Amino acid sequence: MxxxxxxxxxxxxxxxxxxxxxxxxxxxxxxxxxxxxxxxxxxxxxxxxxxxxxxxxxxxxxxxxxxxxxxxxxxxxxxxxxxxxxxxxxxxxxxxxxxxxxxxxxxxxxxxxxxxxxxxxxxxxxxxxxxxxxxxxxxxxxxxxxxxxxxxxxxxxxxxxxxxxxxxxxxLDDRQLSAGLAEVIKYGLIRDPEFLDWLEANMPKLLARDKAALAYAIERSCANKAAVVGEDEFENGVRATLNLGHTFGHAIETGCGYGQYLHGEAVAIGTGFAADLSRRLGYLSDADVARVLAILHAAGLPTRPPTEMSTEQYLDLMAVDKKNVDGKIRVILLEALGKALLPISVERAPLQATLNAYAG
Amino acid sequence: MxxxxxxxxxxxxxxxxxxxxxxxxxxxxxxxxxxxxxxxxxxxxxxxxxxxxxxxxxxxxxxxxxxxxxxxxxxxxxxxxxxxxxxxxxxxxxxxxxxxxxxxxxxxxxxxxxxxxxxxxxxxxxxxxxxxxxxxxxxxxxxxxxxxxxxxxxxxxxxxxxxxxxxxxxxLDDRQLSAGLAEVIKYGLIRDPEFLDWLEANMPKLLARDKAALAYAIERSCANKAAVVGEDEFENGVRATLNLGHTFGHAIETGCGYGQYLHGEAVAIGTGFAADLSRRLGYLSDADVARVLAILHAAGLPTRPPTEMSTEQYLDLMAVDKKNVDGKIRVILLEALGKALLPISVERAPLQATLNAYAG
The missing domain is CATH 3.40.50.1970 (Rossmann fold)
Structure with missing residues (x-):
């Protein structure tokens, strides 16, 4: 233990x-x-x-x-x-x-x-x-x-x-296992690039439920989470980076009706959105985005958003996110793979471009 | 101000x-x-x-x-x-x-x-x-x-x-004014004997809504409350004494249906119960109890409990009070007028004697 x-x-x-x-x-x-x-x-x-x-x-x-x-x-x-x-x-x-x-x-x-x-x-x-x-x-x-x-x-x-x-x-059924991997991958993307490498190499073992691999992934994830929470319990700063993909993901969960998407599935789709938006704002390369999508796919996760949601619906739902200030939408973006930015307000144009590229 | x-x-x-x-x-x-x-x-x-x-x-x-x-x-x-x-x-x-x-x-x-x-x-x-x-x-x-x-x-x-x-x-209507006075009187009873004397002397002014008297009563009550809360914010000790009369009072509010008695009215009745129980356990004299009932009456407050509640119903409702430990009933008693005891578990016999003396 x-x-x-x-x-x-x-x-x-x-x-x-x-x-x-x-x-x-x-x-x-x-x-x-x-x-x-x-x-x-x-x-x-x-x-x-x-x-x-x-x-x-x-x-x-x-x-x-x-x-x-x-x-x-x-x-x-x-x-x-x-x-x-x-x-x-x-x-x-x-x-x-x-x-x-x-x-x-x-x-x-x-x-x-x-x-x-x-x-x-x-x-x-x-x-x-x-x-x-x-x-x-x-x-x-x-x-x-x-x-x-x-x-x-x-x-x-x-x-x-x-x-x-x-x-x-x-x-646990396979769908639930994959959903959990969305949050595991998150730690690699926001603050632990070595873990991201490890996850890419070991994803087949995780999906095959190799006990040692799963135990290592749980432990390293919890270590990352404990470090962030210990630093910023009440989310006045760095803790918000744990919300990578969640602003979009929560909109999907609410918009499609709670229960249609598992939380981890919605976060996976939202992580793809966040990577795309990070690219449009000049932080990530096309290759970085491809790498994000690839590891999500490798984990058996969806990255295409529900077709029934429009750009307007996303914007409306994202307007009540807890990270917002005075009703202005703020999101977590990646400065690089393995490094998240603190929440930032995003101009309407790039946000709409990302949503339009994905949304129905 | x-x-x-x-x-x-x-x-x-x-x-x-x-x-x-x-x-x-x-x-x-x-x-x-x-x-x-x-x-x-x-x-x-x-x-x-x-x-x-x-x-x-x-x-x-x-x-x-x-x-x-x-x-x-x-x-x-x-x-x-x-x-x-x-x-x-x-x-x-x-x-x-x-x-x-x-x-x-x-x-x-x-x-x-x-x-x-x-x-x-x-x-x-x-x-x-x-x-x-x-x-x-x-x-x-x-x-x-x-x-x-x-x-x-x-x-x-x-x-x-x-x-x-x-x-x-x-x-504010008269009934609400009297209900508020129940909590004002409480501060005198639990920790401020001089204020209790002042209240006895000035009750007619308070009921006549004399502005200076009301302002003084509010200020002195808030000073007492602030001191207790500053000392014990999360009620691990002395803050529980602010619940004088409340264990009985909450039972009355719940038992009769919320809204039938104003909170202050239920607390007034409960304060009479607490004084009676304090007497049975040897803390207060008959004269002390009479003084407690007299100031409550002077404030226009009831001290007789609802006749529709039985002793068993009180005991059942008091068994979910927040001061209880492992389901055992604990109450706030007065050691003297102007001095409350920390919550104590009470034997069934004196508690039932108090309830029987009052309850329907």
Whole structure:
């Protein structure tokens, strides 16, 4: 097992445990549980696979389980309320602990519920998708979607620990595996050119679910994420670079209806957009853009946007991105492969040129 | 105008402005506004009286208004979402500012919406009831109710400033004025015995809306609140004493249906319960309890609980209070008049004796 740390102030630093067979090691979990009351939030796809394994280690606790339907379309205030219903019906106190057992949606919702329940209870992330293990479970961004914008309602709220058990990836379908690789590739593109090289060389191994390759990719991704979050927890600067491709990607997720594209798929398409726009603004070469598209394709990811979305629809949806200032659209661009720029406002002309070249 | 400060770490300290005619001084407001986008959240009772006055000072800004129905029964996640709808429909960015213009319900909801919108935007409290001016607008407790428990979903989130204009109390009805006095009396009971003496002597002036007396009561209450919050922002200790009477009061509000009792009325009844229980446990004398009930009566407040609630219903509702640990009921008691104890677990017998003596 590897242990990384997210270094934050005020005793809020926490470990990320990465390795095989971690779900069977109850002590990893219980050392971070604060009281006898433990709630587990999961979904109807993950719970049948892993809930009993987690519960087996919690025999001495008062456990309650809230199972949500699986999918981004349920990441709403309405379904969030079901978590509060379960906690209150069982009289859970402010010293209770909430465990989020699932992918990014469950992690975001469980974390946000923990942030708000009685103004904050302890929580633990047990991510069960590659995407959640390498990205969304680390760093404390929690929240739900709004029909007009992705992740628009939420909180910065850090977990007690993250337990990334590589074994759970065995049950992940290929589409979910590829979606997770979109965020893995992101770290190479924004700040880790050596990792980008490694990913190009090892993509076949990752897709074949080579355990050692996957473990290395998770660990290096988490190390990148922990470094960025430790430097800028509340996204006043460099943390925004983790949003490469996300401004476009969120517009796609919202515009097509949550759940049609997996988050990682939308990010992959958005990364292609960002690379194209970086080229138009003189940062990347044609060869750089081709290299970006090639590695996304190699990971089994889409790079063509949905044909049903118009340029105007993109612009309208991108106007509510969290990076914007006074309603002006700002995006993350690449200065080079392996180096992202801080968010910048982009002139309408090149942005429209990129959108027109891709959009329907 | 008086200016008090709530002293917090990390440049989060903020002023409370107290005085007459403050709503007409736009500069007080605009010095705390961060960008061109300003949202005002109010209700349909307050907006007709004061919204135009606030908007008059914001002519240079992009302003949007969200008006909620008036009443505790609308302090829910469903109505909270209406605030997000308004902000997103108008493409408000993360650097926008939200102004909560209203009583405790609007302040709690506006503050919680600001805490969650894009994971946190700036907000300003303009409390328009005595209760909000002396208590709920100061200290950063925000949130909404759940059918099973009051204020169960929320955040600690501090405003940029609080503007308490004593002139707005002119339009407050007598019932609301008395409700506010419940929290004023609380400060005397928990930590300020001299203020308790002053309140006993000056209650007729306060009820007659003597401006100088009201201004003094607001200022001294805010000074007490600011001191407690500055010492213990996240309620790990002394801040819990501000909940005198609230454990019982919240049970009454939830049990009778939100909106039937005003918060201050429920707190007044709960304060009588807490005094009675303090007597049963040997802290207060019969004369002390009589003095507590007398000042509540003098303020026009009820001290008899609703007859429709049984002892069992109180115990059930109190079992989800935020002060509880592992589901065990904890309450705030008075060691003497002017001195509260930290939350303590109470044996079933004296608690039931108090409830039986009062409950239906």
């Amino acid at each position: 590897k242990e990384l740390r997210v270094e934050l102030d005020k005793q809020r630093s926490y470990p990320i445990y990465i390795g095989a067979g971690l779900l069977g090691q109850a002590e990893l979990l219980t050392r971070h549980v604060r009281s006898k009351q433990v709630a587990i939030v999961s979904n109807d796809a993950i719970a049948p696979l892993y809930l009993s394994k987690v519960l087996a280690g919690l025999g001495d606790y008062q456990t309650e389980t809230v199972i949500l339907p699986d999918g981004e379309q349920y990441k709403t205030l309405q379904y969030l309320e079901k978590i509060f219903d379960g906690l209150l019906a069982n009289k859970f106190s402010r010293n209770a602990t909430l465990i989020a057992l699932g992918g990014g949606v469950i992690g975001d919702m469980g974390g946000f519920a923990a942030a708000c329940y009685q103004r904050g209870i302890a929580f633990i992330q047990i991510p069960t998708t590659l995407l959640a293990q390498v990205d969304s479970s680390v760093g404390g961004k929690t929240g739900v979607n709004h029909p007009l914008g992705k992740n628009m309602i939420g909180a910065f709220y850090q977990p007690q620990c993250v337990i990334a058990d590589a074994d759970v990836l065995d049950t | 008086k200016e008090l400060r709530v002293e917090l770490d990390k440049q989060r300290s903020y002023p409370i402005y107290i005085g007459a005619g403050l709503l007409g001084q736009a500069e007080l407001l605009t010095r705390h506004v961060r960008s061109k986008q300003v949202a005002i959240v109010s209700n349909d009772a307050i907006a007709p009286l004061y919204l135009s006055k606030v908007l008059a000072g914001l002519g240079d800004y992009q302003t949007e208004t969200v008006i909620l129905p008036d009443g505790e029964q609308y302090k829910t996640l469903q109505y909270l979402e209406k605030i997000f709808d308004g902000l997103l429909a108008n493409k408000f960015s993360r650097n926008a500012t939200l102004i909560a213009l209203g009583g405790g319900v609007i302040g709690d909801m506006g503050g919680f919406a600001a805490a969650c919108y894009q994971r946190g935007i700036a907000f300003i409290q303009i409390p328009t009831t005595l209760l909000a001016q002396v208590d709920s607008s100061v200290g950063g407790k925000t949130g909404v109710n759940h059918p099973l428990g009051k204020n169960m979903i929320g955040a600690f989130y501090q405003p940029q400033c609080v503007i308490a204009d004593a002139d707005v109390l002119d339009t």
